[in-house]
Amino acid sequence: MMEPSEAALPEEPVATHEEITFKTDLSQTRPSEDPQDLDAAVRVERFSSWYGDFQALQALSFVIPENRITAFIGPSGCGKSTLLRWINRMNDLVPSARAEGVLELHGTDLLSSQADVVDLRRRVGMVFQKPNPFPKSIYDNVAFGPRLHRKLSRSETDDLVEQSLNDAALWDEVKDRLKASALSLSGGQQQRLCIARAVACGPEILLMDEPCSALDPKSTAAIENLMATLRQHYTIAIVTHNMQQAARTSDFTAFLYQGELIEFGATQQIFTKPEQRETENYITGRFG
Amino acid sequence: MTNPSANPTRPIPGRPRSKTAQRVRERLIQAGLVGCALFSILITASIVVILAAEAIQFFRLDEVSITEFFFGTEWSPLLGAEKHFGIWPLICGTLLVTAVAMSVALPLGLITAVYLSEYAPPRLRAVLKPTLEVLAGIPTVVFGFFALTVITPGLISLHEGFEIYNAFSAGIAVGIMCLPIVTSLTEDALQAVPRALRAGAFGLGATRFEVSVKIVLPAALSGIVAAFLLAIARAVGETMIVALAAGSSPNMTLDPRESVQTMTGYMVQIFLGDASNYGPEYLSSYAVAFMLFVMTFGITVIGQKIRKRFREVYQ
Numbered sequence: 001m002m003e004p005s006e007a008a009l010p011e012e013p014v015a016t017h018e019e020i021t022f023k024t025d026l027s028q029t030r031p032s033e034d035p036q037d038l039d040a041a042v043r044v045e046r047f048s049s050w051y052g053d054f055q056a057l058q059a060l061s062f063v064i065p066e067n068r069i070t071a072f073i074g075p076s077g078c079g080k081s082t083l084l085r086w087i088n089r090m091n092d093l094v095p096s097a098r099a100e101g102v103l104e105l106h107g108t109d110l111l112s113s114q115a116d117v118v119d120l121r122r123r124v125g126m127v128f129q130k131p132n133p134f135p136k137s138i139y140d141n142v143a144f145g146p147r148l149h150r151k152l153s154r155s156e157t158d159d160l161v162e163q164s165l166n167d168a169a170l171w172d173e174v175k176d177r178l179k180a181s182a183l184s185l186s187g188g189q190q191q192r193l194c195i196a197r198a199v200a201c202g203p204e205i206l207l208m209d210e211p212c213s214a215l216d217p218k219s220t221a222a223i224e225n226l227m228a229t230l231r232q233h234y235t236i237a238i239v240t241h242n243m244q245q246a247a248r249t250s251d252f253t254a255f256l257y258q259g260e261l262i263e264f265g266a267t268q269q270i271f272t273k274p275e276q277r278e279t280e281n282y283i284t285g286r287f288g
Numbered sequence: 289m290t291n292p293s294a295n296p297t298r299p300i301p302g303r304p305r306s307k308t309a310q311r312v313r314e315r316l317i318q319a320g321l322v323g324c325a326l327f328s329i330l331i332t333a334s335i336v337v338i339l340a341a342e343a344i345q346f347f348r349l350d351e352v353s354i355t356e357f358f359f360g361t362e363w364s365p366l367l368g369a370e371k372h373f374g375i376w377p378l379i380c381g382t383l384l385v386t387a388v389a390m391s392v393a394l395p396l397g398l399i400t401a402v403y404l405s406e407y408a409p410p411r412l413r414a415v416l417k418p419t420l421e422v423l424a425g426i427p428t429v430v431f432g433f434f435a436l437t438v439i440t441p442g443l444i445s446l447h448e449g450f451e452i453y454n455a456f457s458a459g460i461a462v463g464i465m466c467l468p469i470v471t472s473l474t475e476d477a478l479q480a481v482p483r484a485l486r487a488g489a490f491g492l493g494a495t496r497f498e499v500s501v502k503i504v505l506p507a508a509l510s511g512i513v514a515a516f517l518l519a520i521a522r523a524v525g526e527t528m529i530v531a532l533a534a535g536s537s538p539n540m541t542l543d544p545r546e547s548v549q550t551m552t553g554y555m556v557q558i559f560l561g562d563a564s565n566y567g568p569e570y571l572s573s574y575a576v577a578f579m580l581f582v583m584t585f586g587i588t589v590i591g592q593k594i595r596k597r598f599r600e601v602y603q
Contacts, residue, residue, distance in 0.1 A: 124491075144489070
């Protein structure tokens with residue numbers, strides 16, 4: 001009850017983003033690693049899922065490595081979002097959805113019907129396609145998640161809100177108007193607020209479902225730079241339609257097509273010498 | 289080639305329509321539409337004017353004083369040698385019935401709406417919502433009968449203090465009558481809250497109840513308040529139920545077990561022939577009607593204002 005949060009919150013000062021430039025192209029500078037050598041945050045094995053009679057995912061097997069950014073790419077309807085929705089059990093809200101196989105978060109079975117869904121969702125942060133701040137104050141948006149799960153004193157809440165907003169590189173812009181409505185922020189700020197909101201719950205993994213598709217280039221750059229910083233403390237899975245974004249931001253890339261995992265590997269390898277013909281066709285823009 | 293300006297390579301068959309006939313037809317249609325719109329506005333305006341004119345005539349009578357009307361606490365236009373026209377007993381009766389009605393309709397309607405919008409599976413909702421709206425189609429006189437023959441005897445068997453005609457029974461019936469309006473409008477307000485907000489809250493590990501109470505209800509608050517105000521306006525103006533079940537004794541009381549008379553109830557009594565034409569009691573009903581109009585109009589305007597503000601939030 002005394003610790004402010006169970007999140008592994010960063011101590012380092014967070015980079016500020018005055019200029020619109022993207023940070024160094026990470027795919028160039030990062031060494032290629034084998035995902036099998038790293039600790040797994042999420043383990044997926046022979047994982048299939050259905051909506052009614054439609055099979056959305058077909059026997060996927062891979063791991064999402066800890067403290068890395070994994071990008072999921074593929075044409076619309078390939079099952080990227082479905083996969084994210086299974087990881088935080090959002091598919092519980094879809095009556096016709098069912099799944100088979102193994103899906104584990106740090107060893108916890110995510111598919112078990114006995115699982116505490118509310119606790120699972122706390123352990124999995126989700127950032128949506130369109131910024132969806134609650135029509136409350138900036139402060140209350142960030143404090144919403146932690147207050148659901150923990151009893152916090154006023155000062156604990158204050159600290160947590162500040163830390164989370166710092167993590168999301170938003171603190172400097174909003175520290176003087178924490179009581180202002182979240183809807184008064186710009187689109188890019190709103191999306192960073194949603195990241196702060198997710199981070200405040202101390203998630204083990206951050207899922208981002210096309211987090212920049214509704215944002216302008218400047219805000220997109222801010223979010224991408226932020227991801228590079230968050231990477232030190234969080235495991236991130238991002239779904240994106242933007243090839244350059246996947247190449248720029250991620251350590252690993254998974255290419256899904258029609259519910260199947262075509263290829264999974266280090267981002268640099270996927271974008272420079274893909275092993276599969278479909279992958280090459282997709283990333284070079286021949287279809288999709 | 290009949291038309292030299294047309295593309296010479298591809299003549300279009302037929303001959304050109306008369307531009308004049310087209311213009312005349314458009315004019316006529318527009319005039320017709322404007323006429324219809326004006327007609328309904330005119331009717332409404334003339335009702336207000338007639339109400340006001342007759343009310344002014346009432347206030348000009350010798351036996352009536354404006355101060356007594358607005359501040360008097362005795363309403364006895366039909367009995368006794370000295371007639372009193374203090375409107376407060378009628379307003380009091382109206383507010384008493386409305387208060388009872390709203391304490392039935394608002395909580396029940398709100399809870400039903402939350403269930404329908406946030407909890408009910410789609411298939412059940414598809415059955416429940418239309419069923420509830422059938423309730424709105426029942427003529428109010430039926431609710432009046434229901435109050436008199438079912439609710440009142442029930443109340444009397446539970447507690448001896450109830451009179452045959454009482455505000456409580458009428459209030460409950462008015463509340464049941466208002467239930468579909470409250471539920472339907474509140475449910476619309478809840479449905480207007482973007483799905484993405486619910487997804488965001490679920491994603492942070494909120495339970496269904498927490499999502500409903502902490503996210504959806506506050507986000508829909510102005511729509512809900514507007515729904516409540518419209519229901520109140522409806523209850524204040526309700527006539528048939530109170531005329532049947534609330535009685536016709538203009539008591540200045542806050543005890544719902546007693547018989548009261550509402551503003552609408554008084555008007556029914558006068559126009560059903562208890563008063564001679566153009567006597568002060570006849571004219572007094574216009575003054576009461578005008579007051580009622582001002583009250584419901586005010587509530588409706590406030591409701592619309594809040595609704596409008598609420599619509600702008602997510603656009």
